[in-house]
Amino acid sequence: MPLSAYFVSKLLNLPSHYAAGLILVGCCPGGTASNIVTYIARGNVALSVLMTAASTIAAVVMTPFLTAKLAGQYVAVDAAGLFMSTLQVVLLPVLAGAFLNQYFKSLVKIVSPLMPPIAVATVAVLCGKAIAQSSSAILMSGQQAVLAVVLLHTSGFFFGYVLSRTLGIDVSSSRTISIEVGMQNSVLGVVLATQHFGDPLTAVPCAVSSVCHSIFGSALAGIWRRSIPSKTEDLHLEQNEAENEDN
Known part of the structure; x- marks a missing residue:
């Protein structure tokens, strides 16, 4: 995805x-919504959670490093500032959540039902703010940004699936990899762009991305849900055969 973004920009x-x-x-890193989309698409949910966790942890170092390397020719990039913000936004909440879940389970049970709507509202506010701040500029040249974001996520979903199948990975896992590659934590991008880039237009592709990958991911999930992956079909056949033998 970093290379795809670089080449699309060029x-x-x-x-x-x-x-x-x-x-x-x-x-x-990969967006957490990808886990839900993977489940709907009959993908490998365990692999999805593992990939999201791995990319999230790696993002603390890799997001600032790759952004500085690839975007440094366009604008000045504060790699150290990006690192600290990524650490605060990505890693600390995960550690805090794990701590609360371990030692304050009763509190977690109370607040857990409230978290999804709060998360959705927060995403809407952050992305809406990024777009509202640059509304006039978006109306003039926003089509180019939208096209770039569409190409970026299309390449992620497409190559994630095609390369996985080329390597002989099963259909269920290939769907998962496609979704994980194609769906990004765009809200993190909005936060980092707002804090560390002087031009508010930098946050626009991030805000557009949050809408774009959600639409694409949901559409793919709806299409893939209609067909059961071959590996799952084989498992169902084996279960039916076992049940027939028991009968």
Whole structure:
């Protein structure tokens, strides 16, 4: 995804602020919504959770590093600042959540039902703010940013699946990898762009991305849900045969 964002920026000759924002999105870890989409798409949910966790932990170092390397030619990138913000936004909440779940389970049970709507509202506010701040500029040149984001996520979903199947990975896991590659933690991109890039337009590709990958992921999940992956079909056949033998 970082390389896809870089090449799309070059292909479309994006302005520096949009290019930096697109590359920042590509360098973000996988989005947590991918786990739900994987479940709906009859993918490998365990693999999805593992990939999201691994990319999230790696993002503390890799997001600032890759953004500085790939976007540094477009705008000045504060790699140290990005590292500290990524640490605060990504790793600390995970550690805090694990701590609370371990030692304050009764409290977690009370607040857990409230968290999904709060999370959705927070995402809406952050992305809406990023777009509202640059509404006039988006109306003038926003189509280019939208096209760039669409190409980025399309390449992620497409190559994630095709390369997985080429390597001989089963259909269920290939669907999972496609979803994990195609769906990014765009909200992290919005936060980092707002805090560390002077031009508010840098956050626009991140905000657009949050809508784009959700639509694409949901559409894929709806299509894939209609067909059971071959591995799952084989498992169902084995279970039916075992039941027939017992009877």
